[in-house]
Amino acid sequence: MADQEEEVLAEREVFRGRRLTVVERDIRVAPDRVVTWEVLKKDDSVAVVALDEEGRVHLVEEYFGAIDGRELCLPKGRIDPGESPLEAAGRELREELGLRGDLTPLCTLSLSPGYLSQRTHVFLATGLTPDPLDGDEEHSLKPATLLLDDAVRLCGDGVIREARTVAALLLAVRSAQPS
């Protein structure tokens, strides 16, 4: 990649809601050019690809308010203050699926880096055992367990369509195959 010549010169908060914060950034995009872009500032999050010994992946069917619909996604959530991404992933796995597992980093994904600061740290969980923990969910989640091969077939087919879930499931399959 080329060296970065762009530079953030200033940042002003223009909206602070309960969960969303918008800032304006003045950015030098070329030696003689400064632009002002709006950015949704949101802390990084975590997600987990939980694979059991029968070759199944443990997903969550959840209602999402921004699209007013249900999607089949990885268990995921925010990183609480003081937590590492690994600790947050372990907590979310217990809260959303009632499972504990051995976690290893799979990938870190950006979402829409033009206007969204959030990155998602994705972990692979294996060696799953039951260990539920009460979470702070404001609505019901429905665990959905399916063969990883079947989940991958549903990716991009309209059933599993959340970009991070599609990306992580396909990367998990690749990491399980001999290269």
Added chain:
Amino acid sequence: MADQEEEVLAEREVFRGRRLTVVERDIRVAPDRVVTWEVLKKDDSVAVVALDEEGRVHLVEEYFGAIDGRELCLPKGRIDPGESPLEAAGRELREELGLRGDLTPLCTLSLSPGYLSQRTHVFLATGLTPDPLDGDEEHSLKPATLLLDDAVRLCGDGVIREARTVAALLLAVRSAQPS
């Protein structure tokens, strides 16, 4: 998937910037429970996996203001008023890469459906020929052409990490393989 019992009861705009709009939605998430969630409302966008006859994919290296860094991504952009997703994809391909191609739908991806309404319609472009069109970009894009196999190896490795790009490249490889 289960029938949807959730319902959006009301929506209020709480912030309107130049490019970002935030609304509050009152949502009935259970018969006896109404929550208020913030949603970033953003129109759907398009992205293109442009594959040439030498097995190469044409990507874009771009500076992104929300992460203050460069990433290697699919050419992508918004759908202009009056455009279909297909037309928008063809225009973005000409503006960002100077190419025209035969477009077929690959998948539709959501990003972070809990707080972001945007979906991205991804197309596969083949039969590429030069046909540049001046765009409205506020900063420089750098075309980057690499073998699809090499691009896939870079997915999730820290070089290609934008979730939609990773998801779409891996889906494109799968759609090119006999099932």
